[in-house]
Amino acid sequence: MDPTLTITDCKVVDLRFPTSEEAHGSDAMHSDPDYSAAYVVLTTNQSDLTGFGLTFTLGRGTDLCVGAIEQLAEKIVGKQLSTLVESFSETVHQLANDSQLRWLGPEKGVVHLATAALLNAVWDLWARAEGKPLWKLVCDLTPEELLRCINFSYLSNALTKEQALEILQANEATKAVREAELLETGFPAYTTSAGWLGYSDDLIRRLCREALADGWEHFKLKVGANLEDDRRRAAIIREVIGPDRKLMVDANQRWEVAEAIEWVKSLAEFNLWWVEEPTSPDDAVGHAEIARAIAPIGVATGEQCQNRVMFKQLLQLNAISFCQIDSCRIGSVNEILGVLLMAKRFGVPVCPHAGGVGLCEYVNHLVMIDYIAVGASLENRVAEFVDHLHEHFVYPVEVKRGHYMPPQAPGYSAEIHTASLDDYRYPDGVEWQKRLSK
Numbered sequence: 053m054d055p056t057l058t059i060t061d062c063k064v065v066d067l068r069f070p071t072s073e074e075a076h077g078s079d080a081m082h083s084d085p086d087y088s089a090a091y092v093v094l095t096t097n098q099s100d101l102t103g104f105g106l107t108f109t110l111g112r113g114t115d116l117c118v119g120a121i122e123q124l125a126e127k128i129v130g131k132q133l134s135t136l137v138e139s140f141s142e143t144v145h146q147l148a149n150d151s152q153l154r155w156l157g158p159e160k161g162v163v164h165l166a167t168a169a170l171l172n173a174v175w176d177l178w179a180r181a182e183g184k185p186l187w188k189l190v191c192d193l194t195p196e197e198l199l200r201c202i203n204f205s206y207l208s209n210a211l212t213k214e215q216a217l218e219i220l221q222a223n224e225a226t227k228a229v230r231e232a233e234l235l236e237t238g239f240p241a242y243t244t245s246a247g248w249l250g251y252s253d254d255l256i257r258r259l260c261r262e263a264l265a266d267g268w269e270h271f272k273l274k275v276g277a278n279l280e281d282d283r284r285r286a287a288i289i290r291e292v293i294g295p296d297r298k299l300m301v302d303a304n305q306r307w308e309v310a311e312a313i314e315w316v317k318s319l320a321e322f323n324l325w326w327v328e329e330p331t332s333p334d335d336a337v338g339h340a341e342i343a344r345a346i347a348p349i350g351v352a353t354g355e356q357c358q359n360r361v362m363f364k365q366l367l368q369l370n371a372i373s374f375c376q377i378d379s380c381r382i383g384s385v386n387e388i389l390g391v392l393l394m395a396k397r398f399g400v401p402v403c404p405h406a407g408g409v410g411l412c413e414y415v416n417h418l419v420m421i422d423y424i425a426v427g428a429s430l431e432n433r434v435a436e437f438v439d440h441l442h443e444h445f446v447y448p449v450e451v452k453r454g455h456y457m458p459p460q461a462p463g464y465s466a467e468i469h470t471a472s473l474d475d476y477r478y479p480d481g482v483e484w485q486k487r488l489s490k
């Protein structure tokens with residue numbers, strides 16, 4: 053990398069898509085989700101090198117994230133990329149520990165979403181500068197180089213640096229075999245696109261049939277608002293997909309602990325693989341209680357797990373059978389790597405969350421990293437796929453017969469077409485002006 057490559061400016065765009073108009077993305081807690089992003093563009097002193105990153109939000113929340121990113125950007129603007137990434141854990145520390153902004157977290161909520169957006173853009177810039185897709189950049193680092201990127205703070209009672217190094221070193225010799233396998237067959241995925249809460253029974257039936265024809269083997273249904281509706285909708289999906297394909301349900305935090313146990317038992321006859329976000333994402337002990345009561349149905353969570361410390365507790369308490377990292381909620385690849393390593397140590401498969409805009413583009417890289425360099429297994433692993441808004445990305449995900457194919461373009465795949473920014477920037481984009489002027 054050119055050591056003089058310097059970040060000269062950070063622009064942030066409030067980008068919102070009116071997905072709620074057709075109930076795309078709807079669940080028991082988010083009835084009108086407008087999939088949105090606080091979108092970051094890092095310009096540099098080289099006109100052909102720009103870094104793009106985002107954090108996923110919903111509608112009005114985007115504005116708050118934009119403000120937080122603008123506040124944090126001063127930590128990286130004016131800095132040389134080589135300095136930022138050579139001591140990446142120091143860069144992360146600087147972002148997470150601004151002595152005034154950390155009061156709003158620390159490392160949770162809006163400020164942490166902002167950290168994710170900025171670091172995602174820095175990783176994108178690094179991968180572009182090296183001319184590699186992000187997953188390849190990360191997998192080509194030596195275990196020692198990778199270790200320098202990871203945010204290990206507060207993890208030492210579950211994962212030490214020495215244990216992490218041991219995991220990474222053990223995978224070194226066989227990385228090339230797994231990479232070749234992914235290039236050939238891709239990483240298994242599941243679809244949520246047929247099961248949003250606001251979809252009618254007929255639409256669910258039709259979308260499930262179409263997904264089956266496209267080769268999908270795993271399906272997720274939104275539940276939690278009304279038990280009789282859930283039973284009817286689960287019966288429809290089970291009938292269409294047959295007895296053996298995997299079916300998961302997602303309650304998006306709707307229930308009390310006892311209610312979750314009772315509700316899931318009432319759906320158990322539909323042969324569920326996991327129940328996702330049964331209760332508050334902060335209730336690690338509650339998740340453990342639910343997990344014990346509903347086994348062998350697994351508990352999955354993570355999309356609103358605020359940081360690696362919460363993941364640590366969920367793993368230490370045997371509260372989850374599936375670890376759902378989110379590419380934009382926690383502090384980018386630096387924090388995600390620590391969670392992947394903890395999940396490996398605790399023997400819990402990582403099945404990333406991707407219901408949002410840009411999240412599929414991101415998890416595509418993350419599952420490649422996990423399989424090649426960390427988890428090194430495909431057992432019980434599936435990454436989420438939702439079929440919305442990919443047309444806005446310059447390098448959209450490629451999915452074949454229910455598998456994510458490895459991205460080939462340099463970077464972390466979050467660059468958005470200029471025309472899409474002009475149409476969906478809030479509130480002055482063409483599509484919003486049409487709606488707001490009605």
Ligand SMILES: C[C@H](O)[C@@H](O)CC(=O)C(=O)O
Nearest residue numbers: 077078079082085406407
């Ligand atoms: C509001 C989002 O669409 C949410 O429902 C996504 C989600 O829970 C998932 O994809 O899982």
Ligand SMILES: [Mg+2]
Nearest residue numbers: 302328329355
């Ligand atoms: Mg979910």
